[in-house]
Amino acid sequence: MSQLLSLRDRKRTETWAALHNAAARLTLENGPDRVTTEAISAQANVSARTFFNYFSTKEDAILGLQDPSIDDTWLEAFDVDANLLDQVSRLLVHVVHSTEGGADGDSLRMEVVQRFPQLRQRRFGYFLKVEQLVRDVVTEGITASAKWADVAQHHRAEDISRMIVLIAGAPMRYAMQESAHAPTLDNQFAALSTANALLREVLPEIQ
Template structure:
């Protein structure tokens, strides 16, 4: 008699297959080079078919880096408000959404591969751009709920205003991520970002 796997079991199998494909892809790229890490070689190493590979990743670059489509948590985006430090809020949301795209993959290995292969770095930045677009949409919604922001700023539309806010919000994130004591394995917390945000505001006042 045929048995149907429970939803929980199916999800575990999907996670296991995703992980096997990512580990195979990253290991092949690291040990043999990105050119040798073909879809066929990755699938074979993971014990699945090439057809199955494309059920999990759109390209070998995504598999090597372990990239997923970024996700915006509605509960987190709902906390955005123009009534307080929107830059700090957007910075934290940007970190969370970007992290959803890379998950818990090995940060040291990912960094090594990104530095070694420009094609991987380009693909990584495409996902970061997707994360920024999601946060930008959330900022537009936050601005629409504040009378002082709803019309945009300095003659620019709310969409352009939100885009600039997100671009500015990425500055403290990049600054902190490039600090000597930054540990990519633990990521960025509000406490990590607070000094960088404070420095940003200080410089903004001095330069204005």
């Protein structure tokens, strides 16, 4: 049974990658406005109906985007009573990567976005989903935390978590810009350590 599931997972991954690669390459050849889901499906050797089992729109296929998710190991390790700046900023980076469907399509994705910057708006929509997912995790932790009880008496847990995620998002974006030449998870985490240290130095000076 596990071998069957593994085979299905591998087949699904291969089909997802084929659709993304076809969509990205057709976009680079013809521009996004001239690309259709039918052409993408034909290039990937799947039916047009199958396309929508993997992507909601052609833009998602072009950029290789999928709904954000968080690994159970990250959820188990998350501690709202510990250093939230480091934890939340790293969690944001992790969840952003979950929307991009693996590293194989990174070079195509980068080339498409550089040539057709109008597609960044679609990526931004997915980043909002990332923020919401991380906010939900932080909110749940704050609601159950004795450490945050006093603050939670004056502010809603949802508002507290929104502020935390926005603050942690600043070094996350800084790190992604610094590692844009090679946007691997390791490079981004390395840049994130520097960004968080810089934020800690800057914050006292702007209060």
